[in-house]
Amino acid sequence: MTPAHDDARTGTPAPADPPAVPVTRADRLRDHAAGWIDELRQGERPLLRRPAPLDVLLVGILGILAVGGLFMDDLGNDARRDPDAFGIVLAILCVLPLLWRSSHSLRVLIAVTIPFLVLAGNHYGAAGASLGQLVAMYSAAVSRPRIPAAFALFFAEGTTMIWLAIGRRNIGFVDVLANLAALFAVWAFARSVGFRRAYTAELEARADRLLHTREADTRAVLAEERGRIARELHDVVAHHVSVMTVQASAAQRTIARNPDRACEAMAAVEQTGRAALVEMRRLVGILRGNDEEVGGTVQLNEGHNAPQPGLDALEVLVQQVREAGVSVELSIEGVPTELPPGVDLAAYRIIQEALTNTLKHAGPAGSRVLLRYRPEEILVRVADDGRGAAASLDSRDSERTGHGLLGMRERVALYGGRLYAGPRAGGGFEVLARIPLAPGDRPAAGAGERPDRGDRTDRTDRPDRLEQNPA
Structure with missing residues (x-):
């Protein structure tokens, strides 16, 4: 409602607009x-x-x-x-x-x-x-x-x-004309020199801007690369060390009454440690810049091949978690297809981080892993029925948990996907991600958005709760 309407409603006359001051020719000349x-x-x-x-x-x-x-x-x-x-x-x-x-x-x-x-x-x-x-x-x-x-x-x-x-x-007139022409010639030469100086200065300024832009781009690329390596390092170390810790603890508890079981647990610790070393060597090779990536496999100087992990190694990952004492139920829906390497790695790392959080925070719990293939996207869901990582967000482990959730969010956002990570209504913790298989298939959504009802796999999930608890 405008001020004039307010004045009409209250009965107060609206103030008159000040008369326009005409602009004279003298004003224009003065300007x-x-x-x-x-x-x-x-x-x-x-x-x-x-x-x-x-x-x-x-x-x-x-x-x-x-x-x-x-x-x-x-x-x-x-x-x-x-x-x-x-x-x-x-x-x-x-x-x-x-x-x-x-x-x-x-x-x-x-x-x-x-x-x-x-x-x-x-x-x-x-x-x-x-x-x-x-x-x-x-x-x-x-x-x-x-x-x-x-x-x-x-x-x-x-x-x-x-x-x-x-x-x-x-x-005479010729002398006057000669003097004026000489002045004009000097002036024209000076203007040409000035134009050349300005042109050179503009080129130098443009070169400086390009240099600053290139440096900014380089810093952005380096920051992105550091973030990628940090995500990989966190996923590798957090998962393998968590599995080794759980298995070593189990071996310590059972060594007196069941030596064979303790030996199996320590053998699993050794196997997990070797896998962690392979992953660490791959990352060290990337950091040194003397590796060569061929067909998704990093050829290291030591002569070992360290394939990039993907969903084809999902069974091995699930078995490692099972050996650590967590019951994991794996379900694969749809027709498995060959995924883009980045999407394949992102889906694997999300499942790995979710299971690692289950090991660290859920206590005695079971976990369900759902992998659903669709023509335009892939859906990943990991849910456990333990006390959940949310209970640790306010504890001393909040910093470690935050790095893992941040890495998952960055991986999903990189491909324009959606992610939810938070407590379930019936107890436990849930990670749900949808990743498009090609750029532009589906616009990126804000963090915390829940996929449509057709993607829900648990009746206790409430869309309003999911939207209010972004990862």
Whole structure:
């Protein structure tokens, strides 16, 4: 509702809009003049700057020429005044402001013009002093934008006309035209030099931007690679060490009353440790950068082949967890198909991490693993009936548990999938992931979204609860 409606409802008259102020032609001219002045001031820097050594040398040379010009016969000047102290001071003032030509080119042009006109108006020999104005105009044309550079040209041309008019009596149209043409030629050359400098500066700036962009891309790639290696390292170490810990604990408890069972448990510890070493060697090879990946198999320097784990090794993974004392029920639905290597690895690692969390946090529990193949995606579900990892999220194990859940979330998000990981309504913990088989098959959803009802495998699952408990 607008303020006017509020006023009508309350009976209070709405305030009248202020009358529009007409914009006059003088206002427009004033705005244009302000814009020109701002552009003329563009690039000016503080006056109190130490002059550049080259400018000091240039002023010294031009000062000698300006003073020497007082003693030279100015061609066409029938009433040339003999040099004196006043003329020498004026000649020096015609070149002294050039010390700041690099930072204040327009101001310097005006500053050298005033004593130059006084010098010419008093009929001193001003040919040498005119070089100061020429250098000032060149500096303005090189370093300033279009409007200030054009101002410098017209200012110098006008000053030259005044000089020729008041300082030289016997002069013809050809002489005037020659002087003006010489000024324009110097100005045009200065503009070309300025354009080339600006073009070179733009190329350097573009190269710097490209370098910064490349460095940022490199840092992003390195961060992504570090994240990938961290996920792999966590999955390998967490799973194998958890299995070894459970099996070693079982061997310690049964060694007195059942030595054979203890020996089997220790043999399983050895086997799991060897598998962990193979995985660790593969990761070390990747970190060193001296490995070669062929057909999904990493060829290590030691001569061992370390195949990337995938769903074809799922039975071995489930058997390891069973040997560690957790009852695991594996169900595969649909027609198993060859998956993209990344999706295959992601699905395997998600199941591995979920079973590892069951070993670490669920206590005596059973776990159910569902792997469902679909034409456009694959669904992974791991649920246990123990106390659940959620109970550890507020405990000392929260940091370790968080790394595993973060790794699962990153793996699923990498392929535009969906993930839920959280407690079940009937007790225990559940991990549910849907991963598209090809990019663009299904848009990525926010974390915590639950697949549709056709994907539900447990009647106790409630979609509203799943949406409120994102991983």
